[in-house]
Amino acid sequence: MQEGTPLNSRQVNRELLVSILNSPKWFFGALAVLGFIVLVAMSTAGFMINQGFGVTGLNRPVMWGFFITNFVFWIGISHAGVMLSAILRLSKAEWRRPATRAAEILTVFSLMTAMTMPLIHTGRPWRTVYWIYTLPFVPYDYARGIWPNVRTPLVWDPSAVYTYLTSSILFVLVALIPDFAVLRDRTTGLSHRIYGMLAMGWQGNARQWKLQIIAGVLLSALILPVFVSVHSIVSWDFGMAVSVKSWHSTIFAPYFVVGAVHSGVSAVAFVLIILRYIYGWQNYIRHEHIDALARLLIVVATGWFYFFVMEVVFGFYGREADEIAVRNLQFTVTPWNIWMMIFVGLTYFAPVAIWLSRSARRNLWIMSLACIFVNIGMWLERFLIIVPGLARKQLLTFDWYTYRPSSVEWIIIIGTFALVSMLMLTIARVVPLIPLYDIKEGEILRTEIKIGRVTVPAVFRED
């Protein structure tokens, strides 16, 4: 039997536009709380810029800490959008339909949030212009012979991230056109004019649909290499640094990409559960969708675990003193070893054990917990790659040190989570977080096959 009840177009429009046309009572309260947290974090960042890095826990040799960890984490979350949207669209997985839009929008916001981290981390954000430009009107001190180095991954990084951000926004906008038209026809005044502009004259004729589908497929195919390259390049921020032995690993690129997909898809599953709860979208985000995401996550998590094992095994394999020092710190010195166990347990063993059970996959509370586990674990993963590597960077032990984040760093990090939540909540007021046309198409293509006494869910496939 098919899960869920059949939905007609009117019902889809009415129920999915509820987040835009009728704001729930709690909406502005939640927005105010999140906005306050963001404001506090921004003020703290301002304070840090004014006072200097002395107010953080960063030190020599651990000059990358919470900010860079958080940067990698949010870049990772952004990978869910393309993973779910482009790959599942190309592979025509039916269960993708309610998940794509939220995933794509989460991509955009997490990328934007990620990019604030290196800016804050510079301590003097206005000087980031030197990463890329040597414009005539920028007073650059050429006399010292220091030029922006285009051969460093630190320059490739913003290029890749901004390319990804641009293409992700394009990807979201193209997919939104038919839904903007629906909103145009249901709003008045200024909203009507703005949605009308964004709908770009969409009337839903055959030619427009054909073009929209082709654009979607082409963008899906084109965005995939960008998606892979972004986190690969982020990994090469570390992998290209031969001076930190535990970072100079050939597997870093795919290891980071798979880890990003793992955390990103978990985040999307969590966002979907929240959306289902707050907007009452039980007919759209059904247990079967969360179940399918969980099964996908088993595969992704296992792939991630394989890369993790390879990374660790070959860390020891070389038996080079400076790398062994890092591994010793990670695996034998408290509290790092405890963090390591928590990280592996939360990222792989606990969630996969949960996802192996069908009833657990369909229990939204347990699924939420598993998804939160993964993201805590993946945050820790980045932290445990970055900090121990730097803490044991030098060969001589008197140069070794540790890292303890200050309250300033904690507040800024918490602020980024509040920022993404606030942006997601705000956008839910502006665009439908479940694509209307995709759901309608899915409803049209839904059918059943009778085999003996059993009725099996089925779909029409044009190709």
Added chain:
Amino acid sequence: MAATEPKGHGQHAGMWVFPDVTVMSREVAEKTKSSPQPFTMALVATGILFILGIIGFIVRAADDGFDEIGPWGYYMAVFSMVFMVTGGAPLVAVAFRFTKSHWRRPLSRVSELFAIVGILNLLMFIPLMFLLPAIENPEGVVEGELFVRRTIWFEGPIGAPHAWDLVGVAGLVVTSLFILWLSAMPDMAECRHTATGFRRWFYSKLSGNWYGTKRQWNAQKAGLALVGAFYFMTLIFMQFVISSDYAQSLIPGWKDSIFPVIYTITSLHMGFGAILVTLFILRKWGGYDGYIGKSTFWSGSKVLLGITLLWVYHLFAFFITFWYGRLEVEQNIIKYLVTDTYGIIFLLNLAFSFALPFAVIIWNPVRRSDWGPALAGALLMIGGVMFNIRIFVGSANAAPGSDLYRAFMEHVPAPVYPDIWDVLMVIGGLGAAVFVYLLATRLLPVLAIWEIKEGALYQKWGKFVRGEYLVLGKPE
């Protein structure tokens, strides 16, 4: 032909076949029994190659013995080629059974039959056990050399690496044969009623008490899932072990965590390539065109395209990390395996494992054909051959004698070209693999009859609005 006309319209014309399942068992059983002339000729030709391979092996053993691994580089390469195919191919059936993809049905048995070739692989592995140098430096502690060379086994456990490698390879073969047995049981049970002579005895023994009860079907499906998962993990582990023990750890200073992944992807290339080529032959000349639709090639080619891109991505991740790092040992390894010593082989590897197959299957009309994916599969297999020659001949000859125990590769060795006995061993090993596979196709039906019959229940051609389209059942 036991099938309706292939369905599909527009660019998908003739894409899907809907077999007449009422005559399928009889027809497939008859084909399994028959030995048409082209088949016999192929059997004879590959049998001759097999014998030539044995001659090459005997002469190599007589000339060089088993003390040094260097002269056996090409043998290692051909072992690895067969290992990649016999390991990777059954995984294709396992993986797509997990994802419940209907298009996989015609390829399931084709891929599982490679498990029988695994027995040959196990036999080929035995001499390699004796060739692998000891982990501990036989000369003890020598200045500039490691006392214990770099391996994934570090300093233990007992019997490593030789005994554990053998246990692993044997375990993999047994597991893949178990999958084949489980999968073929319903078909053997059906065929035992019509078969005669040896086949009747064989099918009766192996199909046991199979009568197709609901309990038996549930047990078979659960068994396939569990053993499949175990096989997947064992395969990945053994590919890590073989690629590390017989390649990476034989080149001093080569520390490359992505190499086992590249090895696994190349194995999937070779396994999937072999399956697509086999399917094409069966469809074109084997009389199975009523059962193997173009849709299988089409869907398979998309997966192949993905794997091909993954291959080049991983290769690039390896290359850029070593190239950018500028460490002397890494530069030497790049010169040895990529740019200088085996530079030509690397270029051929890159062309056949990426550029050419990518250029073929990037085109949708080519992907929709049966020849296109099969051509890409054939190219990928050639690419796999180049990969194995580059890596295993390179590894076997990177550090002769006690150089193996040096901490880093200090100079870039010259290439080792094959002599006549190497050539015989390579073509003989490949010929032997095809020979065993051909024999296996006479033993068991080359199509999973039950799986195709099951697929026929879930796939219909139905009316939708103004046209007719494929209806795909999605059982839980």
